[in-house]
Amino acid sequence: MNKSDTDPDRRARLAPGGAVGVTEPMCRALVDAFYAKVRVDPELGPIFNGAIGDGWEAHLAKLADFWSSVLLMTGRYKGSPMAAHAALPRAEPADFEQWLALFRSTAAEVCPPPAAALFIEKAEMIARSLQFGIAASRGVLPSQPV
Numbered sequence: 001m002n003k004s005d006t007d008p009d010r011r012a013r014l015a016p017g018g019a020v021g022v023t024e025p026m027c028r029a030l031v032d033a034f035y036a037k038v039r040v041d042p043e044l045g046p047i048f049n050g051a052i053g054d055g056w057e058a059h060l061a062k063l064a065d066f067w068s069s070v071l072l073m074t075g076r077y078k079g080s081p082m083a084a085h086a087a088l089p090r091a092e093p094a095d096f097e098q099w100l101a102l103f104r105s106t107a108a109e110v111c112p113p114p115a116a117a118l119f120i121e122k123a124e125m126i127a128r129s130l131q132f133g134i135a136a137s138r139g140v141l142p143s144q145p146v
């Protein structure tokens with residue numbers, strides 16, 4: 001990382017979220033509201049609760065860091081989403097559709113429209129690439145174009 005990447009003013013200018021009013025508290029509020037729905041979803045809840053167990057607080061903090069890194073370029077998230085998802089016992093195309101449906105509705109509830117649109121655009125892009133990664137790790141292609 002060169003010095004200019006750590007300059008908060010420069011980062012704020014370049015980060016995609018800055019232009020549409022994304023903030024740190026907004027990232028955290030979206031994460032909290034989204035995973036509250038995920039945890040009680042009949043399909044997604046068991047997948048998440050099985051993997052996360054009683055580690056929800058750490059997961060929520062990590063996901064707030066993730067979105068802050070994606071949209072505000074803070075670099076706080078250092079993990080590997082592909083490896084985490086490839087290791088799940090289940091993450092089918094229908095699960096991704098449900099994940100995205102919950103994410104879209106939560107973003108619309110929590111964020112002003114331009115910020116919601118950006119969160120959703122990035123989530124759709126990352127979901128596509130995770131699905132390709134999962135399919136590749138299983139040695140198959142997705143059953144339909146994503």
Ligand code: HEM
Pocket residue numbers: 044047048051052062063066078079080081084085088090091092095096097099122123124126127130
């Ligand atoms: C079917 C859809 C999905 C399911 C079932 C799912 C499930 C999970 C689970 C269970 C974990 C925790 C893994 C662990 O701690 O062992 C996790 C982590 C994570 N998920 Fe997802 N996820 C889905 C889609 C997505 C999408 C679309 C994104 C991004 C837009 C995303 C971002 C992340 C990130 C950043 C982590 C943290 C990985 C790490 O440990 O560094 N997930 N996911």
